Amino acid sequence: MQLRDYGRVIARRWWVILLFALVGAATAYGLSKLETPMYRSSARLYVSPLRPDYGLTLVIQNLIRSYAQQITSDKSLARINESLRLDLSPEVLRARTSVAGTADNLAIQIDYDDPNPLTAQRVAHALARNFVEEHQRRMLVVEPRDKIEIDIFDEPKPGTLARPRTMTNTIAGAALGLVLGLVTVFLLEYLDDTLKGQESVERFIKLPTVGTIPRIAGAGRGAARRHLPFQLGASGGTGAMVASGEAGRLINHRNPKSPVAEAYRQLRTNIQFASLDTPLRAILFTSAGPQEGKTTTLANLAIAIAQTGSRVIAVDCDLRRPTLHQLFGVKNGTGLTTLMVAPTLEELYLQETEVPNLLVLPTGPLPPNPSELLGSRRMAEIIARLRQEADYLLFDSPPVAAVTDAAVLAPQVDGVVLVVMANKTKRELAQRAKAALEKVGARLIGVVLNNVKYDTSLHNYYAD
């Protein structure tokens, strides 16, 4: 992974990182608000030998550690509790008290935290005073030359807010969320085994990308009927084919130079250049799984080819879930299966569309044994007959992973295009689809990477 790739991984799921950071910040903020505010009051004691003596100073430095223990001993805490009527156990008092000895400048700092700032001050004061008095009592029996004096240097003031540190906690929460978000994003990237761009298609499927089709705005799931008229208008303004008011209106509003229409024209050019010596005239469109855009790609490509003046027949060989006729707004009463049982191939049941030069052969009534029909001698005859009728035959089919139909058809056509839906098609499934097609001797032209996010700011497609 290069630096650029890291950037892409983050850019693709930046919202996950943001979400984690926000949740982290909100949680830390909420927890801080739940915490009882504690006010801290501090007393500073100064430790000095009566007679400045270097050796003694060293001793004191060690002593300071034991002073800290004396200050928080059960006995002295119990005494403070009693004298101030705090009604707190020595454990609670100890937890709220912290003693730090700084041996360098011979000082002891006593901090006491309490929900009440004035109580904090009283207790801090009592802790300091109690210790100093105790110490002075002990010094009575010490030789004057060894005496150590302890004074209260800074009298404690009313407590100031010590906890919660809402701001610090919120920033720390956001930072932790950010890190967790980054970890999650890279983990998701690692676990994500879908094909994303040209680079991953080449790396994992080892097929060239013959087309990159951007995501069609407003063509969500189940909107198959709607986006064709937009394509039509966009790719040359032939007019609406499906006479739905909404769809019809779309054309007038859309930009005829839309990148989507241009992408289909680019696909047309790439397929035409894929084989100059033996032109690819009969092309099968399939995909690994369902709903990856086979029919949409085929239909738009058919229009783009027809617009160059070549005669195109779009043949619906998806004998399980045919949709091509819906897309072109033609009836499906007769079609391919009618031809299968027709005594002669005189009448081809082709249906005209509003695009000049583009004919559709729908499926006709659905048979119980699609694979058998598609592999029959009759099917080969139909294809041969259709070749006489048009310059290009485009065959729609069901997904390879689900049924054998596409694999049965593949050897009968000049080339196969594998449609991959970006960020949806799994690498392994696409690899298996490719293997299944290669096994039957199919000629794989390449992959159409469908539904790719078009980055308007970069005028480019999101690749891997």
Ligand SMILES: Nc1ncnc2c1ncn2[C@@H]1O[C@H](COP(=O)(O)OP(=O)(O)OP(=O)(O)O)[C@@H](O)[C@H]1O
């Ligand atoms: N480039 C695209 N941008 C946005 N939506 C798309 C695009 N291509 C396809 N779709 C949507 O994805 C869905 C499936 O498309 P389509 O019917 O073409 O796929 P399919 O592979 O033929 O499906 P099936 O396996 O059912 O035959 C449709 O709702 C369609 O609108």
Ligand SMILES: [Mg+2]
């Ligand atoms: Mg389809």
